Amino acid sequence: MVDTQLTPLSRNRNYTILWTSQLFSELAGEITQIGFPLLIMLSAGSPLEMGVVSSVLGFAHMVAIVPAGVMADRWDRKKVMLVCQAARTAAVASLAVVLALGVHPFPLLLVVALVEGFLGSVFDPAEHAALPQVVPEEQLSRAVATNTARPFIATLAGPAVAGMLFTVHPMMPFAAEAVVLGISLVSLVFLRLPRRVEAPRPSVGVDLLGGFRWVLGQRVIRTTLLWMMFSNLVFSALLVVVLALSGEDEVAPGEIGFMMTFLGAGGLLGGLAAARLHAKFPAPVLLLGFSWTAAAMVALMAVVPAGLPLGILLGAAAFLLPVANTTVMTYQMMITPDELRGRLSGVAGFCSGGAGALGPVLGGALTTALGGVTGVLVCAGVLALVALATTVSPTMRRFPTA
CATH class of the missing domain: 1.20.1250.20 (MFS general substrate transporter like domains)
Incomplete structure (x- = not known):
């Protein structure tokens, strides 16, 4: 039986922060997925270069995801998420600045893809593991259900936003991604997770x-x-x-x-x-x-x-x-x-x-x-x-x- 005195998820401050920060993180990832190929096509890059960037993203994800789970269990989950979003913001912002100067360096694109793939994967287990810390067990299924809708929101919005902004200037999708990641970073500053018992x-x-x-x-x-x-x-x-x-x-x-x-x-x-x-x-x-x-x-x-x-x-x-x-x-x-x-x-x-x-x-x-x-x-x-x-x-x- 669900306790009727439980605070609704919509008024659960920490759950809302966690959900919002992950939504912006996933939205940033969707912008990347369309922004990188468009940038390579603009600079007359080859299909091979598109494949290399996609492979770097996928490789970084696969290398990071299992060790990331260990990090989420050993270290402070809030700090892990903050470090990830800060580094991702810096990497994407640096790419936007270079593009604003009219330079399209493929090596920098590879570095940003590596950072995005690796740290995006490190962020996810920390966020997933933090969910039961901010949501009572009686509301966990509802919270999980709400979370499953979140990637589809990012999928609907991200590619369209990236495509429209790219027509304005090639740096615009990455500038927007940096802003999105910055919002995720700032929101996490206000997240409060229960203190975990430290053990050897x-x-x-x-x-x-x-x-x-x-x-x-x-x-x-x-x-x-x-x-x-x-x-x-x-x-x-x-x-x-x-x-x-x-x-x-x-x-x-x-x-x-x-x-x-x-x-x-x-x-x-x-x-x-x-x-x-x-x-x-x-x-x-x-x-x-x-x-x-x-x-x-x-x-x-x-x-x-x-x-x-x-x-x-x-x-x-x-x-x-x-x-x-x-x-x-x-x-x-x-x-x-x-x-x-x-x-x-x-x-x-x-x-x-x-x-x-x-x-x-x-x-x-x-x-x-x-x-x-x-x-x-x-x-x-x-x-x-x-x-x-x-x-x-x-x-x-x-x-x-x-």
Whole structure:
């Protein structure tokens, strides 16, 4: 039973600060994702240079994410977040200043990409681990549900803002990103986290291995990590396949952009509804429902016309994603001791991030070898196998309802 005397999340000062700072952090990341390619194209850079920058971002993320979980558990989480945002702000601001002078140095772009990828990854586990410190257990599922809507807000706003500002001047997206990160930094100054009990800590290596052992030793968490990995792998591959299919059918660029907007809108609406659905339905119903519905939606994508109908199906599939994520993440946070939450976030981020990085490569290979329609059907088939495995798994069928 939820205590009616609890302060609503909207009036929880520390939760609001944490949520807002992470929103601005994610918005900055989305600006980077579109700003870097546009800058390289403007300076007559090659596709290879675009690939190198994207690889540096991805490499820095993967290198940082697991050690970042250890940092979030060993060090003061507020200080970790402050240092990350201060360094990111300085790096992006330096790029904006150089661009304002009319210089487009590719080496500096690589350095900024390295800083952004690395410190953005260090910031995330500290923020995730701090969430249960500022939200009572009775409100944790609602807070997680609200958080799942946040990346879709950034996805809807970031690329559009970056594109419009770039037409004014190439330095403008990066100046705006520096301002956004500065706002995140200033807001974190006012964050108050409960004091954590200091205890003797083993070496960093022992902490790192201990975190892996604990996370992978939890049967439910281990099973959900596999479920998340395969789901992310297929969805990240599917996006490339869908874009290629739209190109095969000669869909106009504007319609493709609007089609992808449905994806962000569906995820945002799902995030807004996640808390209510999480409270109304048992966890296994939500997880099984997402798995089978996603497989069905993707199968339909092979037979509907490319363009807006495809976008509507993408939005429908994205709607249930935050609901499923809320169910999984709430349980993970509730059973994980505070001193291990950072490492949980790091391991989960490594698994889902690795799948997300590999998916586009597989999607491109699928489309090249088999074509867009067959590629969609392969994605649907793999999702059906994931749904079947979810159905027959005793762990998923009896997933605890938090």
